[in-house]
Amino acid sequence: MYALLDPQEMSRADHCAVDAGVPALALMEKAGCAVADVVARRPHATRVLVLCGPGNNGGDGFVAARVLAQRGFRVRVALLGERGRLAGDAAAVAALWRGPVEDATRVDVMAADLIVDALFGAGLARDLDGAARALVERMAASGRPIVAVDLPSGLDGATGLVRGAAAPAVETVTFFRRKPGHLLEPGRSLCGKVRVADIGIPDAVLDLVRPKTAVNAPHLWEALFPVPRRSGHKYDRGHGVVVSGGAWTSGAARLAARGALRAGAGLVTVACPAAALPLHAGSYAAVMARPMERPADLSALLADTRLNTVLLGPGLGVGATTRQLVAIAAPGRRVVLDADALTSFAGAAWSVGDVARQAAALVITPHDGEFARLFHGTPEVLERPGKLARARAAAARLGGIVVLKGPDTVVAAPDGRAAIAENAPAYLATAGAGDVLAGITLGLLAQGMPAYEAAAAAVWVHGEAARAAGPGLVADDLPEALRAVYTRLYEALGME
Ligand SMILES: NC(=O)C1=CN([C@@H]2O[C@H](COP(=O)(O)OP(=O)(O)OC[C@H]3O[C@@H](n4cnc5c(N)ncnc54)[C@H](OP(=O)(O)O)[C@@H]3O)[C@@H](O)[C@H]2O)[C@@H](O)CC1
Ligand SMILES: Nc1ncnc2c1ncn2[C@@H]1O[C@H](COP(=O)(O)OP(=O)(O)O)[C@@H](O)[C@H]1O
């Protein structure tokens, strides 16, 4: 359900299934039938044009065409490439198609109510160009509803990036499990509704394939989610510290502190310049505000070892003082770096690697801009194709957890595990939402949750809180909306 397989992993799953005795042709038949089922359920589609490519994606198209014709649809098939060059299972199923096979480079895409895009799927090997690209562009311009087989052709299943061109589908039928490209933008927006068809690959093959990417959902972290115990007290639930900027920029730290408390931290202290004290004290009475005029004041505050989890960044200011505060906070503590704390290390990712080595745990929560600044001059991270690979490379480079935010937030660990979020509504992109996320992460870390799971859980509950708050959301609503999310989670996790 939740595993995401890149094309290589999917190919391994396919081979494992065949080794276990499932005939490859049967997989293709089921795949094509699943596509036909989806097409048959679409409204007003009697004339169906199936565009088949030269590989097995095209094979699925031939099966779908045959099944739809048997069900009474008026089906035309057009092939990109020469029929004589079809091989293996694709050639076998093409031979079962009794109707004409048109030349896809010349076919009139407008003479159809619906187009089945079976040109390229997992085997996309390079950017589309020439006739293939022109065909995809004609398909995209046709305005006809498109049902994509496995992936919209031209979309890279591993990265979610478009290679040359891709036509937006109304529905995409994929097989066995979804692929990262179905969740990562722009892929997600191009796929339309994604349906996963069971084609007879046994779930047990996942034990052999061992995919490292998953949808971010409670299954990943619920076993480690901190649920209050009847016999517990607040000190069991950690003490988080938010390091705040001055009065004018203290809103970000206030949002973070609220997020941390609502996420279940036992206590939250804000360390701030004196001018910001009344603002913090008046925000949530439950937040404790402590004066911090100079970095030494933070050292003094953190001398109490119970304050073992610290967030730095939101509204903190960019520069040497922030770097100094990070250096004070990191040793032996669980640390979240966001916003200004990341920009303070622009082009110096190695320094953040040092922070990770000193800290008990490190989570960074950049958006794309902060990520690009931090890893400026680190091509082995920035030049990786796609958000998932970049986040993974960054986590490996730093030795810490990377939360690369956006509509498709990726959480990545140094060991290669990664989770992609799919529950964030578009209206979550609002000023201060990221500050609340950093605070929720702090709150979960303070409660002792392992860093990868804490970061993934924070992203998920943040998205759920946005949905619970609904359209018109402002960041201030998010900590309040967490209550409904926690109520459901605690119930599901069996709170005493
Ligand atoms: N795995 C499974 O369990 C199952 C998989 N199934 C299905 O198989 C699909 C994968 O099939 P696949 O591996 O044959 O690859 P596919 O996507 O058809 O493309 C390869 C062809 O495209 C060509 N080509 C590539 N890039 C190109 C470009 N830019 N421009 C032009 N040409 C390009 C490439 O040519 P070449 O690179 O060799 O020159 C080759 O001819 C998968 O998506 C699913 O639908 C199902 O049947 C159920 C079971
Ligand atoms: N298009 C989008 N759809 C859903 N969520 C989004 C989208 N764009 C951004 N987000 C989320 O909104 C939040 C914005 O955080 P950030 O960029 O740090 O903003 P701020 O600094 O204003 O808090 C992040 O949690 C991010 O994942």
Ligand SMILES: [K+]
């Ligand atoms: K396709």
